[in-house]
Amino acid sequence: MLEVLLFLAIGIALGILAGLVPGIHPNMVILFVPLISSLVTEPLNAIVMVAGMGVSNGIADAIPSIFLGAPDGDDALAALPGHRMLLAGQGYDAVRLTVAGSLASAALLLPLIPLLCYFVPPLFRATHQYTHLLVGGIAAYMILSGKNRAMAAFVFFAAGIAGVLSLQLPVDGTIILFPMLSGFFGISALLMQGSASAPQQKGEAPVSLTSMRGGIISGIAGGIASGFLPGVGTSQIAALFSSSKDDHKFLTMMGAITTINIVVSILALWLIDRGRSGIAVAIGDLAKIGMREFLATAFASLIAAAVASVITLRIAKIFLRLLQNQQKLRIGVIAFILLAVAMGSGAYGILVLFTCTALGVFTAKVGVPRGLLMGSLMIPVILFYAA
Template identity: 30%
Template sequence: MDAFSAFVPFLLLFGFSLLGVALGTVTGLVPGFHPNNVAFILLSVSPVILERLRFLTALVPSETLLVLVAATVVAASVAHTFLNFIPAAFVGAPEGETALALLPAHRMLLEGRAYEATVLSATGSFWSVVFSFLLLVPFYFLFSSLNFYETVQSRMLYILVGISALFILTESFSERWEAHWAVLLASAVFLLSGLFGCVVLRMPVPVSPFPLFSSLRSTLLFPALTGLFGLSAVLFSLLYTPEIPEQETEEPAVERDSRTDRTDRTDRTNRTNRTEERAELVKSAVSGSAFGTLVSFLPGITSAHATVFAMLARRNRQPEQVITTLSGVNTANAIFCLATLFLISRPRSGATIAISQLLPLPLQHWETAVPPLALLYLLTAVLVASLCSFFITKSAGKQFARAFVKIPYRKMLVGIAVFLFLLVFFFTGVLGLLVLLVGTCIGLVPIYLGVRRSNCMGVILLNVILFYMYFYM
């Protein structure tokens, strides 16, 4: 009985992690769901969840139950970073002249290679987990022994302004505009979304219009991010629906076992090229993991910023490498944000904000090379979610590619838009719908102008910069 009792927390951890994977799979397959929104929703319903799970305190302490719910949030966030590539690849591809501003995944979609893009994304995320875990201990020593964060904190304003300026300047590589026009337009989008964020973050906390759920915690960042990055892309796709070719569903060359070529001894060139492609993908995953650390401790900096800088460092802008790097950054961010929370007690993502509010305070600080027990639980949830999500992403991507040409595309987009409207209204009411509409209008601006939509992250970043300006004054 004692041996069984010792295994109960781990069995529950595995079960809660699988629950998080299921939730992250569902939210990841819904276009327009920003990763932070997943955490905000789970945080909103956490009081109800904890009340329903009170009976488990007979098996584990209440503090462990809080960690298990936090593990669900972590697993959902990690699964979301794997699965959300599928709707991002299949929804939102423009047509005509606007195709000059295509995202790499959309280029591959219009070439009939969306499944290959999905496999590359899953591979990048999976390898990123491996390399991120290898980097965790060096990351700990960097923060704990070298006073690294204290040095960064004292110069945070200049670092954030410098990164923002450099990110905007990279728009000068635009294929649609001359360099000075691209930089000017990107700056305008950044400032416009930043002003929008200034207003939203100073508005009253929204309340659900349904009395039964009025106690749920929410934030207006949910409809703001949904409008900027989700509904805007869906509406644009409704207005400019491209001709989508039939998608290839056979395994990409980089995934095939080289043993299948051994019957043909003359095919050594293909095997060599495949080895080189795999090496490039590993390099992209490594660079994504390394630059993903930036997102974890710099406030307001997103995976898009880290991806652009990683691609500049590698000087390889092929769509395959961009996809692998971006997926690697996204997943590494989820892992290192956890480490940052336990190292400096500052949440840098929606998931860690939720975790910091779920776990009993003060958090156990990471003071030795061995992480604290709560962090080990959460990292285990990351491993479970990553392994499951890798195979789920490949399977779902193949099924989606097969069925995509048979799906009534416009009806699907209308259904997604209605779902997003209802979800925002459910959690934030009429005020949230107003924020959603304004955010959608702003989110359409970079799509029409042909600059990166990630400039809209000024909604958070500009506010962080203004905070540090006030702090230093």
């Protein structure tokens, strides 16, 4: 038991560190599978560690998303209301809302697991052959729900072409995700922030429990949906489930969707033998998932959510002090991403990074949602299931 908790703690620590770097998506934990499998001989320890990494990464990612305006793909929609609150002097409250959504949803999901176990397998059998239509329908909604539909369609399909071509390069498909998503959502967002510092931040403000309650309920529903649909991120699901202009509710919902998505994707691995996320695929590569393994990852996810929530809020207060000189912080983050891409995927990765950064900057310039750049993953999924 103590050994399992030790590996969970290691996973939480690694996940938080990765979450603080813009563009590192929770699903990229699959990159560490060969290393984990060689160092951790007990499969249960390995999958608990990976679950902890995924959940804590998703929670800590609220910090760069809100304070730097540089989300990963799943947090693209959350960056706007989060950064809006930052500019209003409420940056810490924005992080607090996102973290609260993550933690509350993780606790509330556990009683729902028996229902999911009953309904999911037959639902999957009935809809599996229509996966490409479901993902395509979400893509159509994303394009048609905005004002500039022509530009939204251009960005979505341009990102899709970039995704298809990137996956054809002689680089591991999982590894190439890092430069692709870092370009779309990391460096491009950092470049668009300019050199201005954030305004003086206010103290903690009261939070509307009504907004939080609505956000958590919507987030649980959205997280369950995204956990079973391949290629569909939390931003895309949030666009479907969000009908409110309330920033507090929206950020709470985004936090809930991010955490629920990870747990439910692991549940899908057990129930339907399909890895719907990088986290689930990584766990499936490390061990055969049965009830024992799923319950271990579910409780590990809850513990990780609690621990990562406390640590993330503490780190957020440290970031508040760094906001007075954001320019140096941005330069340091960009330099780190460039170095990591060069070391991980070489010249091909740099090419993908620069191309996706250019498209990310273009997307921000023309004023369409950055979530459309997830076409880079959605179009390959549509093509795969339509074949």
